[in-house]
Amino acid sequence: MGNELKTVSLETNKYPHSGTQRTGTQSIERVVLMLRIVASRGRGGMRIGEIAATSGLPQSTCFRMLHRLEAEGLLARDAHTRKYYLGPLLHELGLLARPRYQLSQLCDAALHKLAEVTQDTLYLSERSGLEAVCTHRALGDYPIKSLALDVGIRRPLGVGAGGLAILCALPPDEAEAIIEANGPRYEKYGFVSAAYLREAVHAGRKAGYAFLDSVVTPGTAAIGMAFPPENPIAAISVAAISGRLELYRREEIARLLRSQIRTLCELMKAPGAELGRQA
Structure with a gap:
């Protein structure tokens, strides 16, 4: 790109x-x-x-x-x-402002499809230096919703499943440098700490997706996956009440996320994907 x-x-x-x-x-x-x-x-x-x-x-x-x-x-x-x-x-x-890349538009259909299938809340998080910014959201039909983020909210990478997924996908040295740089800021977010994130990143790499449960917001959990693999600039996450993201369902949602992310990565490589470019 x-x-x-x-x-x-x-x-x-x-x-x-x-x-x-x-x-x-x-x-x-x-x-x-x-x-x-x-x-x-x-x-x-x-x-x-x-x-x-x-x-x-x-x-x-x-x-x-x-x-x-x-x-x-x-x-x-x-x-x-x-x-x-x-x-x-x-x-x-x-x-x-001249947007460099309108990723939220590119991901709109995928987020709404996932929200329809899972019935939960979908978030798109984009990396901005040491932070992740929520740039899009889609709501499912399940009556009890997880609405921890508004579009525009930015948090240190690792706070939230989207930011954690990006850390998991980065080279280990870069992820560690980010955790070190953000260390003092994590204290303001529930049970998040540098030590906790190192363990969460290790678990996320092993599982193939990031997962948080009642860490930032008690009673809510989220699963996230970053993309594209060669340069993780963003992540899609599914958030719900904790009881809806037990292991068997996390695996199913991870499968759905992988499918949509494969499609998105192909779209990002296609001519005209950089929608923000102007003559």
Whole structure:
């Protein structure tokens, strides 16, 4: 697929810290940091204390930056809840952005077919550096649904079956580097830890799919599978209440996922698959 589908280097996606010695790019890095942190909560919003704690920056620094980002329209603040959200300017710029690869469109039929067959919730997660971003979702008809993710939510790779599946499919050295880099961030997600993920990655490689049960969200489980094999940039996961993903059913869902992923990989190789390219 060429360079456009190559993963971003780990070094360019580490969260900068307040002690960094770089000055020329520090402000830009911190702006991106603020936006990424607020985006990690999706539409839930974040208060300044949470942002400061996550970023590792002094609250006074965060306050100045957030105030300026709000003035520029990159963030919006709810006066009642005091939470920050992504701002209208990001939406406006996004309308003009040139997408490199519209994977969510390519996967739409597969996700809805799997949702229809399994009756559970399907997610598409795409890798973005050290994180996985939920870019599409399809809902099955089972009355009790697992809705742990909204489209746009980003989490460290390994948090959630989609991100874990990507780790399982990566070369061992690269997966270990990601787990190490994300180590401090895992503490905010239930029972996730670097040690736990190493065991989960080992189990996922052996099984041929990733599986999590009541790790991030109690009472819910998910199975995930990454693709394409030669360059795992995304994963499809099936989420349900824990009782619906016992071993016998996981194996059946894994079979369905493999079938759909084989088809998707062929579509990705076909001429015109890079839908985001413009003349």
